[in-house]
Amino acid sequence: MPVTKFSTPEKYKYQNGFNSYHESEAIEGALPIGANSPQKPPYGLYAEKLSGTAFTAPRSENLQTWLYRILPAAAHGPFEPQEPTTYSANLENSCQKMHHIPNQLRWDPFDLDETVDWVHSLRLVAGAGDPTMKSGIGIFIFAAGKNMEPREAFYSADGDFLIVPQHGVLDIQTELGHLLVRPNEIAVIPRGIRYRVTLPTGPVRGYILELYQGHFQLPELGPIGSNCLANARDFQAPVAAFNEDTTLTWRLLSKFNGRLFAAKQNHTPFDVVAWHGQYYPFKYDLGRFNTVGSISFDHPDPSIFTVLSAPSDHSGTAIADFVIFPPRWLVAEDTFRPPWYHRNTMSEFMGLIHGDYDAKTGGGFRPAGASLHNVMSAHGPDASTHEKASNADLKPAKAGEGSMAFMFESCLMVGVTEWGLKTCRKMQEGYNSASWEPLKPHFKRPDGAKRDAEVG
Ligand SMILES: O=C(O)Cc1cc(O)ccc1O
Numbered sequence: 376m377p378v379t380k381f382s383t384p385e386k387y388k389y390q391n392g393f394n395s396y397h398e399s400e401a402i403e404g405a406l407p408i409g410a411n412s413p414q415k416p417p418y419g420l421y422a423e424k425l426s427g428t429a430f431t432a433p434r435s436e437n438l439q440t441w442l443y444r445i446l447p448a449a450a451h452g453p454f455e456p457q458e459p460t461t462y463s464a465n466l467e468n469s470c471q472k473m474h475h476i477p478n479q480l481r482w483d484p485f486d487l488d489e490t491v492d493w494v495h496s497l498r499l500v501a502g503a504g505d506p507t508m509k510s511g512i513g514i515f516i517f518a519a520g521k522n523m524e525p526r527e528a529f530y531s532a533d534g535d536f537l538i539v540p541q542h543g544v545l546d547i548q549t550e551l552g553h554l555l556v557r558p559n560e561i562a563v564i565p566r567g568i569r570y571r572v573t574l575p576t577g578p579v580r581g582y583i584l585e586l587y588q589g590h591f592q593l594p595e596l597g598p599i600g601s602n603c604l605a606n607a608r609d610f611q612a613p614v615a616a617f618n619e620d621t622t623l624t625w626r627l628l629s630k631f632n633g634r635l636f637a638a639k640q641n642h643t644p645f646d647v648v649a650w651h652g653q654y655y656p657f658k659y660d661l662g663r664f665n666t667v668g669s670i671s672f673d674h675p676d677p678s679i680f681t682v683l684s685a686p687s688d689h690s691g692t693a694i695a696d697f698v699i700f701p702p703r704w705l706v707a708e709d710t711f712r713p714p715w716y717h718r719n720t721m722s723e724f725m726g727l728i729h730g731d732y733d734a735k736t737g738g739g740f741r742p743a744g745a746s747l748h749n750v751m752s753a754h755g756p757d758a759s760t761h762e763k764a765s766n767a768d769l770k771p772a773k774a775g776e777g778s779m780a781f782m783f784e785s786c787l788m789v790g791v792t793e794w795g796l797k798t799c800r801k802m803q804e805g806y807n808s809a810s811w812e813p814l815k816p817h818f819k820r821p822d823g824a825k826r827d828a829e830v831g
Pocket residue numbers: 675676677713714715717719723734748754755782
């Protein structure tokens with residue numbers, strides 16, 4: 376059975392292409408022609424620039440967008456910090472000490488929580504670095520059951536959100552237009568873009584990687600050539616859509632160094648009539664990923680499954696890679712087909728959207744759960760997977776049918792928050808011992824002799 380691909384409901388319109396220069400106008404003629412900020416932009420709109428890179432970033436990296444809107448984003452009251460006892464409590468964790476531990480860690484599925492909305496559902500579970508230094512990443516779990524208030528919008532000044540829904544549907548109204556994001560799809564909302572999340576099918580749950588530095592790119596394809604993996608044309612950006620309200624009171628929420636702030640304004644933030652540029656939110660259907668693998672022997676590095684990569688300053692070394700494990704055919708001959716046992720200089724945070732992950736058949740890695748194998752924390756198939764795979768009949772076999780696991784892989788050592796370690800109460804006791812301690816030695820000397828332990 377081929378992998379399922381989503382269709383687009385009629386209400387939503389997208390423009391296709393990764394890192395493309397897009398332009399969109401909800402009213403014909405709203406985009407100025409041949410200029411960005413004419414003395415009087417069309418229809419009495421204000422021109423506003425939103426930059427995602429330094430003005431002077433090289434052309435190949437430069438990301439910015441021009442917005443043509445009814446009132447500028449600056450027209451709001453002062454931001455006030457929100458009390459931790461109210462709803463910034465979840466984000467608070469980012470300001471707390473992280474626990475850095477070499478143990479292999481695994482979490483049972485995180486609970487749904489119907490009492491909170493998107494903003495108040497964000498739980499920092501792990502991370503590295505610091506938003507104030509624009510360095511590192513934050514890994515969040517979200518679980519919400521309420522729409523954001525009708526006149527509320529949110530943005531993060533800390534980084535780009537890579538959103539991986541596991542359960543339920545996210546309807547995301549952004550300044551640049553609407554995105555509908557379902558499990559097995561992902562969305563990226565860049566730093567600063569204001570948005571409001573509603574839940575058309577009820578409760579939602581999933582994972583977020585917040586990138587405090589740089590932006591996601593498509594990985595290089597090297598000898599693979601000019602297609603495969605995630606193809607650029609399958610990334611979808613919204614089209615301009617606006618409201619006209621300039622009288623009602625809105626609440627603008629800002630995530631700023633992991634803290635929540637709120638300001639009032641007397642007009643909708645969703646008043647962008649037209650925009651053009653390369654800095655915009657987008658979505659991608661993981662079912663469109665063109666998976667490549669070994670057609671001869673051996674298990675290749677999981678980098679062949681990279682959807683998006685946020686590079687560090689060192690070539691080939693990512694601050695964060697977003698890697699998926701889609702359904703795929705395994706045909707390698709004379710090969711131990713699951714991942715090899717390994718210790719990695721990168722850290723690996725994994726989640727499961729649905730199904731089973733083929734490297735862990737022992738039952739403990741479940742949809743909506745997670746695992747963290749930190750820098751040099753040894754891991755690999757659990758004992759039951761090893762037993763099965765080393766005795767399997769190696770005919771072509773479909774792995775991961777009906778399943779989608781993913782990994783946030785980072786060159787940074789990842790710490791775990793107090794919430795992730797204790798408060799969430801999902802940390803599995805004995806993950807390590809259940810997975811790898813049952814492994815038996817199979818070593819046999821070539822002469823068949825058994826000897827006592829040798830000295831030295
Ligand atoms: O640890 C894991 O399960 C992720 C992983 C998968 C794979 O195919 C090779 C290496 C690797 O880290």
